[in-house]
Amino acid sequence: VSIDLDAVLQHMVTVAKLAGTMILAARPSAEAAGTKKNSTDLVTETDRAVEKEVFEKLREGYPSFEFMGEETYTPGTRLSASPTFIVDPIDGTTNFVHGNPYVSISIGLSIAREPVAGVVYNPFTGHLFSAARNRGAHLTSPTHGRVPLPMGPGLARTGGSVDVDPLTALDKCLVIVEWGSERTGNDYDIKLRAFRNLTAAKADGGAMVHGLRSFGSAALNLCAVAAGWADLSWESGCWAWDLCAGWVILTEAGGRIVDANPGRWEVGLEERRCLAVRAGDGWKGVVEEFWGCVEGRLQAG
Numbered sequence: 056v057s058i059d060l061d062a063v064l065q066h067m068v069t070v071a072k073l074a075g076t077m078i079l080a081a082r083p084s085a086e087a088a089g090t091k092k093n094s095t096d097l098v099t100e101t102d103r104a105v106e107k108e109v110f111e112k113l114r115e116g117y118p119s120f121e122f123m124g125e126e127t128y129t130p131g132t133r134l135s136a137s138p139t140f141i142v143d144p145i146d147g148t149t150n151f152v153h154g155n156p157y158v159s160i161s162i163g164l165s166i167a168r169e170p171v172a173g174v175v176y177n178p179f180t181g182h183l184f185s186a187a188r189n190r191g192a193h194l195t196s197p198t199h200g201r202v203p204l205p206m207g208p209g210l211a212r213t214g215g216s217v218d219v220d221p222l223t224a225l226d227k228c229l230v231i232v233e234w235g236s237e238r239t240g241n242d243y244d245i246k247l248r249a250f251r252n253l254t255a256a257k258a259d260g261g262a263m264v265h266g267l268r269s270f271g272s273a274a275l276n277l278c279a280v281a282a283g284w285a286d287l288s289w290e291s292g293c294w295a296w297d298l299c300a301g302w303v304i305l306t307e308a309g310g311r312i313v314d315a316n317p318g319r320w321e322v323g324l325e326e327r328r329c330l331a332v333r334a335g336d337g338w339k340g341v342v343e344e345f346w347g348c349v350e351g352r353l354q355a356g
């Protein structure tokens with residue numbers, strides 16, 4: 056059966072906007088938020104309600120597709136090879152409960168376990184990122200209308216697609232990392248060492264990255280790299296619902312996703328580790344430099 060990806064993407068956009076309305080109407084509080092694994096892994100009634108509504112609306116359009124969602128996931132379940140909507144109802148729950156607007160609804164579609172379409176929508180800023188395989192990636196926003204990604208240098212002011220700068224060296228990069236909700240053990244130690252390696256002044260006067268950012272939404276982080284607002288995003292411990300939609304948006308914008316661990320140029324959606332890099336010549340050299348800052352092997356996934 057052939058699937059009309061343009062039509063599916065349109066439906067995903069409609070559902071994402073509906074979810075955005077629900078998110079804007081909610082009145083969360085840090086005090087009332089529930090926890091899952093520990094005090095850094097939050098969930099709210101809105102996460103659950105949005106996931107339920109999104110699931111129902113997606114199913115109205117595509118009743119035969121499968122569904123994977125953060126709040127209804129059963130640990131150990133593998134992603135199906137059939138067409139599957141992969142949803143994070145609120146990516147950036149911690150921001151959400153604190154009234155910080157760096158929040159998104161993320162709706163991806165995978166076929167044969169590969170990301171093929173995605174929508175990431177921040178209802179607070181009105182930024183809607185979307186992409187489908189072989190159709191390019193776009194940002195629709197109140198300030199720029201609908202523009203193709205990447206936007207290139209000067210993008211925040213002018214909008215529109217322009218030639219992107221090459222990636223020349225890690226010490227020219229703006230890098231996104233996340234702390235994640237695992238705060239002990241091997242992976243946490245590797246993250247802390249990498250953060251230090253990326254930012255600490257070098258005894259020989261060597262260079263550091265331009266900056267390290269932790270915005271708190273993995274999906275929006277991938278979109279930021281797709282747009283060219285940051286050069287790299289590195290995370291381990293994220294899930295398919297954090298990644299699927301942003302993955303398509305980034306790769307359709309000419310960016311790449313490789314393993315967060317050094318040495319592997321291919322990584323799967325279910326592996327829970329990613330190093331995302333924006334479009335631009337020279338990207339491989341910068342990835343290798345980044346990998347040089349990762350001491351040890353991340354085990355997430």
Ligand code: IPD
Binds near residue numbers: 236271274290294
């Ligand atoms: C989390 C955010 C966070 C990332 C975590 C995710 P949630 O998603 O994307 O930035 O570091 O890996 O789990 O819990 O807000 O949906």
